[in-house]
Amino acid sequence: MSINHPYLLFLGDAHDALAAKTAIGVWQWRPEACVGQLRLPGCVPSVDLPELSVAEGWARGARTLLVGVVNRGGVFAQDWIDTMVAALEAGMDVASGLHARLGDIPAVAEAARRGGRTLHDVRHPEGSFPIGNGEPRSGRRLLTVGTDCSVGKMYTTLCLHRALEARGVESHFRATGQTGIFIEGSGVAVDAIVSDFMSGAIEQLCPAAPEDHWDLIEGQGSLFHPSYAGVSLGLLHGAQPDTLVLCHEPTRTHMRGLPGRPLPDLASCLEANLAAARVVSPAPRFAGVSINTRDLGPKEAQALLGRTEAELGLPCIDPARGGVERILDAML
Amino acid sequence: MSINHPYLLFLGDAHDALAAKTAIGVWQWRPEACVGQLRLPGCVPSVDLPELSVAEGWARGARTLLVGVVNRGGVFAQDWIDTMVAALEAGMDVASGLHARLGDIPAVAEAARRGGRTLHDVRHPEGSFPIGNGEPRSGRRLLTVGTDCSVGKMYTTLCLHRALEARGVESHFRATGQTGIFIEGSGVAVDAIVSDFMSGAIEQLCPAAPEDHWDLIEGQGSLFHPSYAGVSLGLLHGAQPDTLVLCHEPTRTHMRGLPGRPLPDLASCLEANLAAARVVSPAPRFAGVSINTRDLGPKEAQALLGRTEAELGLPCIDPARGGVERILDAML
Numbered sequence: 001m002s003i004n005h006p007y008l009l010f011l012g013d014a015h016d017a018l019a020a021k022t023a024i025g026v027w028q029w030r031p032e033a034c035v036g037q038l039r040l041p042g043c044v045p046s047v048d049l050p051e052l053s054v055a056e057g058w059a060r061g062a063r064t065l066l067v068g069v070v071n072r073g074g075v076f077a078q079d080w081i082d083t084m085v086a087a088l089e090a091g092m093d094v095a096s097g098l099h100a101r102l103g104d105i106p107a108v109a110e111a112a113r114r115g116g117r118t119l120h121d122v123r124h125p126e127g128s129f130p131i132g133n134g135e136p137r138s139g140r141r142l143l144t145v146g147t148d149c150s151v152g153k154m155y156t157t158l159c160l161h162r163a164l165e166a167r168g169v170e171s172h173f174r175a176t177g178q179t180g181i182f183i184e185g186s187g188v189a190v191d192a193i194v195s196d197f198m199s200g201a202i203e204q205l206c207p208a209a210p211e212d213h214w215d216l217i218e219g220q221g222s223l224f225h226p227s228y229a230g231v232s233l234g235l236l237h238g239a240q241p242d243t244l245v246l247c248h249e250p251t252r253t254h255m256r257g258l259p260g261r262p263l264p265d266l267a268s269c270l271e272a273n274l275a276a277a278r279v280v281s282p283a284p285r286f287a288g289v290s291i292n293t294r295d296l297g298p299k300e301a302q303a304l305l306g307r308t309e310a311e312l313g314l315p316c317i318d319p320a321r322g323g324v325e326r327i328l329d330a331m332l
Numbered sequence: 333m334s335i336n337h338p339y340l341l342f343l344g345d346a347h348d349a350l351a352a353k354t355a356i357g358v359w360q361w362r363p364e365a366c367v368g369q370l371r372l373p374g375c376v377p378s379v380d381l382p383e384l385s386v387a388e389g390w391a392r393g394a395r396t397l398l399v400g401v402v403n404r405g406g407v408f409a410q411d412w413i414d415t416m417v418a419a420l421e422a423g424m425d426v427a428s429g430l431h432a433r434l435g436d437i438p439a440v441a442e443a444a445r446r447g448g449r450t451l452h453d454v455r456h457p458e459g460s461f462p463i464g465n466g467e468p469r470s471g472r473r474l475l476t477v478g479t480d481c482s483v484g485k486m487y488t489t490l491c492l493h494r495a496l497e498a499r500g501v502e503s504h505f506r507a508t509g510q511t512g513i514f515i516e517g518s519g520v521a522v523d524a525i526v527s528d529f530m531s532g533a534i535e536q537l538c539p540a541a542p543e544d545h546w547d548l549i550e551g552q553g554s555l556f557h558p559s560y561a562g563v564s565l566g567l568l569h570g571a572q573p574d575t576l577v578l579c580h581e582p583t584r585t586h587m588r589g590l591p592g593r594p595l596p597d598l599a600s601c602l603e604a605n606l607a608a609a610r611v612v613s614p615a616p617r618f619a620g621v622s623i624n625t626r627d628l629g630p631k632e633a634q635a636l637l638g639r640t641e642a643e644l645g646l647p648c649i650d651p652a653r654g655g656v657e658r659i660l661d662a663m664l
Contacts, residue, residue, distance in 0.1 A: 133590060134558025195530050196523040198562045226466025226569045226612050230530045233555075234562020258465060272607065280558050 002186045003095050003120050004064050005033045008057035008087070009049065012069040012080060013042040020045045022097055023068025025179040029158055033185070035060040040079055054083065058090040064120070066182055067096035076105055085111045095120035097178030097189075122178045123192045125201075132199030132238050134280045139209030142287070142331065143241035144219040145273045147263050149228065149256040151249040152319075153219040154180050156290040159319040160245070161216045163328050171214035174206045176235060180218045190220055190238075191231050198231065202238025214331075217241065223272045224264040225255055233276055240280045243287050243331055244273055250304055251295045266312060288315035288327035334518045335427050335452050336396050337365045340389035340419070341381065344401040344412055345374040352377045354429055355400025357511040361490055365517070367392040372411055386415065390422040396452075398514055399428035408437055417443045427452035429510030429521075454510045455524045457533075464531030464570050466612045471541030474619070474663065475573035476551040477605045479595050481560065481588040483581040484651075485551040486512050488622040491651040492577070493548045495660050503546035506538045508567060512550045522552055522570075523563050530563065534570025546663075549573065555604050556596040557587055565608055572612040575619050575663055576605055582636055583627045598644060620647035620659035 009027060014020040020043075027034050027047040036052035052060065065087035071080065084094050084102070088111040096102050102119040103109045112119050142160065144153040154177060161173040173180070175187025188201050206215040217239045221228030246269055255261040264272075270286055277284035289308060293301035301321060309316040315326040341359060346352040352375075359366050359379040368384035384392065397419035403412065416426050416434070420443040428434050434451040435441045444451050474492065476485040486509060493505040505512070507519025520533050538547040549571045553560030578601055587593040596604075602618055609616035621640060625633035633653060641648040647658040 131589075132559045134593065191526075191528040193527055194523075195525055195527040195563045195566065196560070198527050199558060199560075223565075223608075224611055226531060227464045228528070228531075229569055229608075229611065230562045230564075230566020231527045232562075233565045234527065237558045237561055257463075261466065275604065275607075276555075276561075279556055279561065 004093055005185055006035045006062055007033055007064050007066040008052060008062035009034055009037045009047065010065055010067050010069060010083060011037055011039045011043050011045060013040045014045050014069045017045045020069045022179045022182060023066065026066060026068055026182045029183045035062045038083065054086040054090050058092065062092055064093045064095050067094065067098060071098060081105055081107055084108050088112050088115050088117045093118040093120060095182065097122045099123055122181050122189050125188060125192055129193060129197035130200040130204060131197065132203050134237065137208035137240065138211055139213045139215060141206055141215045141217060141239055141241045142243040142245065143217045143236060143239040144245045144247050146219060146222045146247045147266065147269050148222050148249065148252060149225060152247045152290060152292040156245060156247050156319055157216050157218045159324045160327065163324050164214060169214060171216055174215050174217040176218045176220055190235050198234030199238035202235055206239060223276065224269065227257065236276050237280050241277055242281055242284055244277065244284060245287055245327060246270060246289045248289065249292045286314055287330040288317060291316060291318050293318045293321060336425055337517055338367045338394055339365055339396050339398040340384060340394035341366055341369045341379065342397055342399050342401060342415060343369055343371045343375050343377060345372040346377050346401045349377045352401045354511045354514060355398065358398060358400055358514045361515045367394045370415065386418040386422050390424065394424055396425045396427050399426065399430060403430060413437055413439055416440050420444050420447050420449045425450040425452060427514065429454045431455055454513050454521050457521060457524055461525060461529035462532040462536060463529065464535050466569065469540035469572065470543055471545045471547060473538055473547045473549060473571055473573045474575040474577065475549045475568060475571040476577045476579050478551060478554045478579045479598065479601050480554050480581065480584060481557060483579045484622060484624040485579045488577060488579050488651055489548050489550045491656045492659065495656050496546055501546060503548055506547050506549040508550045508552055522567050530566030531570035534567050538571060555608065556601065568608050569612050573609055574613055574616055576609065576616060577619055577659060578602060578621045580621060581624045618646055619662040620649060623648060623650050625650045625653060
């Protein structure tokens with residue numbers, strides 16, 4: 001899947017930032033790929049981009065209307081449909097990470113067909129994927145893994161990608177979730193693939209490359225999350241990482257969505273991921289730990305990073321506080 | 333998915349037993365659920381059942397035409413289509429484990445619609461599955477796991493189920509692959525599910541049960557097979573087993589489909605599966621090892637079983653040579 005830039009971000013009638021977090025994430029990481037935002041009456045969140053109609057967006061070069069907002073109750077309101085149809089009629093494609101399929105909305109499907117436009121349903125990957133084979137391939141590959149879901153794997157991976165680019169090292173960000181895919185314009189939503197093809201799809205996403213090229217692969221879930229660990233393992237085996245970074249959110253009291261289930265300790269998480277990586281990679285190693293300390297004070301954060309670093313013997317950083325340079329040093 | 337018995341087994345124009353292995357497996361394990369076989373000109377394999385036309389099958393009570401054969405090149409020959417349409421017109425459902433979808437054959441889809449019949453595409457699970465939650469649930473659950481694919485997990489699970497029934501213990505066989513599903517008449521093809529829902533689908537397949545009830549769950553793949561390990565882990569977490577049995581095929585020189593890749597040793601396999609099972613189960617343990625010694629002489633087989641048993645400290649049996657009673661003793 002490859003999605004045309006630049007985007008007109010559709011925030012719909014989102015009632016809070018969480019509902020529009022995909023649009024906000026794309027704006028934060030790729031502001032230069034966004035020409036503006038389109039907000040319907042009642043929309044609360046906003047990003048720092050001009051408010052544009054479909055026609056204005058098209059005039060400023062938008063090639064895809066990005067539905068970066070969650071619809072409530074799975075039903076599409078008429079004004080959403082009207083906006084999508086108008087974008088298609090103006091000449092844009094439409095991309096969405098919603099569970100519902102754009103092509104299942106008759107007016108949208110018909111407008112796309114009529115104009116020869118493409119509908120990108122990131123959660124409904126099309127085409128066929130190969131079965132994974134685990135064959136060794138050239139190039140360097142880093143995978144972010146986590147103690148839990150939503151602990152900063154995409155954020156850390158993007159920070160590492162930026163920092164590598166700044167050092168002039170050839171690298172690609174490989175997106176495996178919807179927001180990452182919209183940021184990069186390509187990728188594969190691994191949790192939306194038929195399970196038989198998980199590792200093969202990831203092998204295809206980060207193929208053999210020159211020896212000094214880095215693929216930085218966005219991880220998903222956690223080997224310790226009973227809802228998603230199978231996805232995490234299929235992704236890990238497809239990624240064939242020689243280098244890993246563990247991501248963690250220290251204030252979480254239980255695994256995401258599972259009250260009462262404690263998080264694994266970091267050392268167990270390092271060991272389980274290394275053991276699984278050895279199935280496909282001869283000598284995988286961790287280059288560091290990325291801890292999201294947003295909810296801690298600066299002193300508390302520094303103490304936690306220092307303590308964890310001493311315990312694990314690995315660089316422990318918060319990308320948002322001190323950057324990722326120490327992990328980069330360990331990688332290179 | 334629940335498939336009506338009894339079956340009329342369709343062997344098509346299979347050129348060898350391997351092409352018809354699903355039909356043969358169903359006949360071996362559920363002969364009483366099969367009224368006959370329907371073979372087209374040129375069909376080589378045969379099972380010990382009367383050769384019946386569609387009309388004869390219907391007259392003898394067949395309720396589902398089971399397409400238990402692989403079609404070559406993914407294309408359906410006209411005589412296959414004619415047979416399926418005739419079965420639907422006679423009043424039967426049609427069930428298939430093929431990659432192609434029955435409903436994509438216009439004549440078949442139309443005949444099913446006209447007669448109000450059901451098309452079962454085991455490799456295209458319909459309906460929605462929940463996300464897994466790993467919540468502890470009551471009842472005993474055994475999962476077979478493997479060093480590799482196709483090492484006897486379904487066979488061992490079915491043998492254990494039979495033996496438990498013979499002892500009067502309440503139990504269910506829970507099928508997770510196409511042949512198992514046809515044998516049982518229900519189940520879920522875990523490798524055909526969208527990966528996000530793997531563990532949830534298996535949780536649904538073997539729900540909470542009375543404390544002394546056993547669910548015997550057919551395993552898939554291997555945690556050490558880079559093509560499928562994610563499926564194996566999602567299945568393991570959904571199964572929440574308190575008891576496991578490791579299955580192995582000792583003459584295999586490499587992982588199935590991956591020349592050059594050695595099999596894991598049995599002790600590593602035990603340890604990796606226990607570590608993964610602990611995420612969802614407080615004290616999982618292995619009740620034994622099931623080794624398929626078909627390609628060994630009786631003396632060699634006995635020596636291997638004895639040696640492995642001494643090494644691992646677990647009952648090691650071949651269900652086809654000495655039965656599964658010693659594993660049952662360890663389970664109960």
